[in-house]
Amino acid sequence: MTNFSQDSYALRRDLAYGCRILGNNGHNDTVLGHVSYREPGADTYWMKPAEMGLDEVTPETFIRLDLDGNVVEGKLPRHIEFPIHSEILRAHPEITCVVHTHPIYSIAFAALDQPLRALSHEGGQLSPPDVPRFTLTSNLIRSRELGEKLEECIGNRPACLLQGHGIVTSGTTIQGAILTAINLERACNIQLLASACGPITWSSDEDALAKQIEMTAAKAQLNVWNYYCRKINAAMNASF
Numbered sequence: 529m530t531n532f533s534q535d536s537y538a539l540r541r542d543l544a545y546g547c548r549i550l551g552n553n554g555h556n557d558t559v560l561g562h563v564s565y566r567e568p569g570a571d572t573y574w575m576k577p578a579e580m581g582l583d584e585v586t587p588e589t590f591i592r593l594d595l596d597g598n599v600v601e602g603k604l605p606r607h608i609e610f611p612i613h614s615e616i617l618r619a620h621p622e623i624t625c626v627v628h629t630h631p632i633y634s635i636a637f638a639a640l641d642q643p644l645r646a647l648s649h650e651g652g653q654l655s656p657p658d659v660p661r662f663t664l665t666s667n668l669i670r671s672r673e674l675g676e677k678l679e680e681c682i683g684n685r686p687a688c689l690l691q692g693h694g695i696v697t698s699g700t701t702i703q704g705a706i707l708t709a710i711n712l713e714r715a716c717n718i719q720l721l722a723s724a725c726g727p728i729t730w731s732s733d734e735d736a737l738a739k740q741i742e743m744t745a746a747k748a749q750l751n752v753w754n755y756y757c758r759k760i761n762a763a764m765n766a767s768f
């Protein structure tokens with residue numbers, strides 16, 4: 529495997545945990561789905577390679593790309609949808625981590641003509657306002673132009689549903705972007721269950737917005753992240 533600099537090990541380790549956490553929590557879709565990370569404002573970023581499942585990633589498997597998609601470090605193949613990452617990172621210097629996956633409840637929910645509501649803690653972290661929906665195409669985001677259109681749709685929101693395709697989340701930390709992806713999938717799952725049984729009710733905007741502040745606090749996110757990392761370590765009977 530490629531010998532990367534030891535300086536980048538800590539971030540590649542966190543990114544590997546992030547991939548495996550997604551893989552273990554409803555985001556696995558064979559070898560599809562990807563996560564990226566860069567130092568704040570950097571013009572290159574680390575990305576999960578293609579031809580490998582989220583749950584197979586290790587700190588040694590990442591590749592590093594520039595914003596035009598050229599591989600500048602690493603030997604493994606690149607995902608064709610790198611413009612999702614490069615255009616969000618290019619437009620938002622403060623964002624460090626981008627997630628794109630194909631989770632089933634989010635895809636099913638995005639097919640409904642129904643806003644995401646604060647039915648649960650997870651829903652309350654993402655709505656109000658409603659999560660943006662990218663409807664221009666359900667095909668792969670393989671060009672800079674489509675990446676820019678997707679970025680325009682997302683704006684400053686932490687999550688987006690790609691109708692007929694999957695989700696995108698981003699954040700200023702790996703933990704924030706990963707947990708947002710997990711929360712979005714759970715929120716969609718819960719709303720699908722409730723909607724299938726009858727008319728739904730949801731928290732007031734005031735109630736949901738208060739929960740957003742509490743549940744996205746750094747300490748609260750760290751506690752959840754550490755729990756997920758312990759589960760990964762237990763499954764591997766090892767740690768990165």
Ligand SMILES: [Zn+2]
Pocket residue numbers: 561609628629630668693694
């Ligand atoms: Zn995709």
